[in-house]
Amino acid sequence: MNPEIPPSGRVTARRLAEHLGLWRRGGSRHGAADLAAGIRMLVLDGRLPPGTGLPPERELAEALGVSRTLVASAWERLRTSGLVVSRRGAGSWTAVPRGRSSGGLADEPADAHQLIDLARAVPEAIPGVAAAAEAALPRFTAELGGHGLYEQGLPELRARIAQRFTERGLPTEPDEILVTNGAHHGLAMALRVLVGPGDRVLLEQPTYPNAIEAVRAAHALPVPVAMTEDGWDLDGLEATLRQAAPRLAYLVVDFQNPTGHQLDEAGRARLGTALRRARTPVVIDETHVDLDLRDSPASPPPFAAFAGDLVLATGSAAKSHWGGLRIGWIRASRELVNRLLVARRGLDLGSPVFEQLVLAELLAAPPAALVERRARLAAQRDALADALARECPDWSFHLPDGGLSLWCRLPAPVSTRVAAVAQNFGVRVAPGSFFAVHGGLEHWLRLPFTRPSDVLAEAVRRLASAAASVAECGAPMADNGPVPVT
Numbered sequence: 001m002n003p004e005i006p007p008s009g010r011v012t013a014r015r016l017a018e019h020l021g022l023w024r025r026g027g028s029r030h031g032a033a034d035l036a037a038g039i040r041m042l043v044l045d046g047r048l049p050p051g052t053g054l055p056p057e058r059e060l061a062e063a064l065g066v067s068r069t070l071v072a073s074a075w076e077r078l079r080t081s082g083l084v085v086s087r088r089g090a091g092s093w094t095a096v097p098r099g100r101s102s103g104g105l106a107d108e109p110a111d112a113h114q115l116i117d118l119a120r121a122v123p124e125a126i127p128g129v130a131a132a133a134e135a136a137l138p139r140f141t142a143e144l145g146g147h148g149l150y151e152q153g154l155p156e157l158r159a160r161i162a163q164r165f166t167e168r169g170l171p172t173e174p175d176e177i178l179v180t181n182g183a184h185h186g187l188a189m190a191l192r193v194l195v196g197p198g199d200r201v202l203l204e205q206p207t208y209p210n211a212i213e214a215v216r217a218a219h220a221l222p223v224p225v226a227m228t229e230d231g232w233d234l235d236g237l238e239a240t241l242r243q244a245a246p247r248l249a250y251l252v253v254d255f256q257n258p259t260g261h262q263l264d265e266a267g268r269a270r271l272g273t274a275l276r277r278a279r280t281p282v283v284i285d286e287t288h289v290d291l292d293l294r295d296s297p298a299s300p301p302p303f304a305a306f307a308g309d310l311v312l313a314t315g316s317a318a319k320s321h322w323g324g325l326r327i328g329w330i331r332a333s334r335e336l337v338n339r340l341l342v343a344r345r346g347l348d349l350g351s352p353v354f355e356q357l358v359l360a361e362l363l364a365a366p367p368a369a370l371v372e373r374r375a376r377l378a379a380q381r382d383a384l385a386d387a388l389a390r391e392c393p394d395w396s397f398h399l400p401d402g403g404l405s406l407w408c409r410l411p412a413p414v415s416t417r418v419a420a421v422a423q424n425f426g427v428r429v430a431p432g433s434f435f436a437v438h439g440g441l442e443h444w445l446r447l448p449f450t451r452p453s454d455v456l457a458e459a460v461r462r463l464a465s466a467a468a469s470v471a472e473c474g475a476p477m478a479d480n481g482p483v484p485v486t
């Protein structure tokens with residue numbers, strides 16, 4: 001956008017006054033500074049996008065019930081910092097300043113146009129995917145003579161997935177496996193079979209945001225049980241299973257998204273007993289189970305070892321190999337697999353053959369690439385932790401043993417604001433509220449360590465600038481609600 005070009009859209013004085021909410025700090029005698037800070041916040045968090053026409057000073061003064069001199073003085077401050085541009089005859093409009101500003105804004109990052117996207121906690125493909133695709137080609141060619149429809153999944157892929165469960169200590173047959181289009185598809189299918197409109201579904205809070213969406217899409221009611229800073233509140237889970245009688249539970253017990261916690265064997269045994277007592281089926285999302293970043297991986301046995309047929313485990317190649325394959329699986333009792341297969345007829349008729357063949361090749365390969373992935377993620381996790389200790393010393397987090405992200409506690413409840421403002425500093429992150437059923441978690445921000453260490457260091461520098469900018473703009477303005485970040 002060229003800041004010299006007058007705007008097309010305008011905000012009225014009344015609307016701007018509404019946006020500003022309680023802009024004046026209680027007892028403050030610095031009205032012009034407070035007003036300028038309020039407007040700066042609106043520009044930075046995207047509610048007054050650059051290029052928005054501002055109302056005449058007189059009208060805004062009237063709408064806010066302040067003197068015109070105060071508004072003029074606030075405008076002057078904003079002009080000096082480059083956030084407002086004025087031209088005689090054309091009025092004033094908002095802008096995002098380039099380069100150094102004298103108004104207290106942090107410098108723009110070196111390459112502000114390259115957005116660092118940390119909103120997705122998804123790594124790139126593991127080495128060997130292209131080679132696996134080549135190796136899969138002859139088998140694929142042979143398949144072309146047939147119908148290509150495998151509602152339960154290609155037998156050879158199911159055999160490999162079953163073998164992996166067996167190696168993890170849970171004997172599994174191929175007919176207890178159903179291949180899906182990713183773990184999320186597995187959850188959607190489970191909801192279709194096990195839950196009806198108005199049923200309650202127990203979830204951890206925080207949890208994987210798309211799981212909350214899936215529960216809502218099934219017209220069910222998500223019932224959150226808060227995690228503690230150390231992991232699962234087993235008393236709270238037991239009480240909710242008893243009192244809320246959920247129709248289904250959804251839990252991520254291996255390197256949970258977003259906290260990174262893993263439920264230990266004793267916790268699994270206790271929770272398994274509670275689920276069996278309540279007879280509540282549970283979807284255990286194992287998407288992150290292969291991302292154990294300890295020197296010697298030491299994950300406890302799969303959850304199904306503790307709650308038997310109540311468990312429907314969803315897994316995925318997305319984090320261990322590549323999300324673009326869109327292949328995952330469900331491990332469940334034969335009876336449940338059959339019900340899922342019937343439900344699948346109303347949804348889709350199976351997963352793509354080629355991608356299944358590629359994954360079968362990848363699962364047959366020696367684990368060297370996965371070992372290397374884990375080592376890289378561990379190094380990136382440590383680099384992110386170091387950068388945070390340097391740039392954001394008042395943010396705290398526990399260093400997870402696995403998974404893909406740090407769940408950071410901010411010193412003030414400003415996570416949505418930091419996430420919104422961060423986009424203007426060239427980094428996209430998911431605020432705590434995304435991981436909650438009814439918003440909130442404003443003290444928390446999820447930071448994935450899925451990018452190279454130098455990119456993470458730059459992202460943290462940008463985040464520190466965004467956080468400083470939010471802090472500078474004073475206490476959160478009331479009554480404006482959460483700011484959506486995409």
Ligand SMILES: Cc1ncc(COP(=O)(O)O)c(C=O)c1O
Nearest residue numbers: 182183184208257287316318328
């Ligand atoms: C806990 C969890 N479950 C499921 C998914 C989605 O997995 P898939 O891509 O296999 O559908 C993700 C992706 O971020 C996740 O973190």
